[in-house]
Amino acid sequence: MTSRLNPYISFAGNARDAMEFYKNVLGGELALNTYGQFGGGTGHDDRIMHAMLETGSGFTLMGADLPPGAEHTPGNNFAVSLSGDDADELRGYWDKLSDGATVAVPLEKQAWGDVFGMCTDRFGITWMVNIG
Incomplete structure (x- = not known):
């Protein structure tokens, strides 16, 4: 696989909704993996541990819900x-x-x-x- 650079966005529990929205905007194929699929037991089993959207235009956008205990602190230094x-x-x-x-x-x-x-x-x- 060729090396690539792409955004990876952290969400506070709404990664599924956000990534499905971006799929609607950009098109492409969306793969979603939950915490529950990889062991679970955290009380966040239905949340997204890793999502990857790959589009026909060559865009790749990744995202996930923060793991349990991690603080979500959005900033203004990213676009x-x-x-x-x-x-x-x-x-x-x-x-x-x-x-x-x-x-x-x-x-x-x-x-x-x-x-x-x-x-x-x-x-x-x-x-x-x-x-x-």
């Missing part, structure tokens, strides 16, 4: 960026991601010439979309 020149594809992602989201920058032409938008989705994840 997922989608960029390219397929305006229809990227606008489609934006429309779904920004539905119910907090839009910080509307998807519109920017000073550098590209169309760009930034929003924080219903799961607290910041997304940037740039259409070149």
Whole structure:
């Protein structure tokens, strides 16, 4: 397997909902594994220990619910960026991601010439979309 770099997002008990949402946005195949499948007994057996979404566009997004006892502390130092020149594809992602989201920058032409938008989705994840 070729090495790759991809986001791995931690959730506070709603990883299944979030990853299914991202599958709806981006398409692709979603694999979900629960804590219960790998021994369980933690009281969190139905929560997601590992999720991986692989899309036809070559995107890979991973995520999981934090293990029992771990504190969820979201920050503002992380965003997922989608960029390219397929305006229809990227606008489609934006429309779904920004539905119910907090839009910080509307998807519109920017000073550098590209169309760009930034929003924080219903799961607290910041997304940037740039259409070149």
